Amino acid sequence: MDREFAAPLNVPALARIALMSPTHFTRSFRATFGETPHRYLQRRRIERAMALLRSTSVTVTDVSTQVGFESLGTFSRTFRAIVGISPSEYRARTRPVHVPVCFVKAWSKPSSFG
Numbered sequence: 001m002d003r004e005f006a007a008p009l010n011v012p013a014l015a016r017i018a019l020m021s022p023t024h025f026t027r028s029f030r031a032t033f034g035e036t037p038h039r040y041l042q043r044r045r046i047e048r049a050m051a052l053l054r055s056t057s058v059t060v061t062d063v064s065t066q067v068g069f070e071s072l073g074t075f076s077r078t079f080r081a082i083v084g085i086s087p088s089e090y091r092a093r094t095r096p097v098h099v100p101v102c103f104v105k106a107w108s109k110p111s112s113f114g
Helices: 011-017 022-033 038-056 060-066 072-083 085-095 100-108
Strands: none
Touching: 011 022, 011 038, 011 060, 038 060, 038 072, 038 085, 038 100, 060 072, 060 085, 072 085
16 A cells, blocks of 8 residues: 555455455454554555655646545545645645655654544
8 A cells, every 4th residue: 555555446455465355454454553444545645745745846636646536626625634734735834944854754744634
């Protein structure tokens, strides 16, 4: 999921890869990672979108497509739910700062939904 976050992934396909039933996969995933596979995937996509919004001038629509969202509305709603502001506001508030990458990753990682 971390490597193929932009691909259309779903629980049945992931469960087949893990050689589990979809229900058992979801239960095991939640027990291990503390969230459902769907939420984990959305958080990973938003983390990548945050990086793209900080470091590129690509449009918000293109960023949403690049990270795997099919709808700009869904992307914006999910981004706001996780980060607390819209993608455009996030881009406007972030400025390039010369900070070690490890600190940027720690500071910018969304912790959970809402």
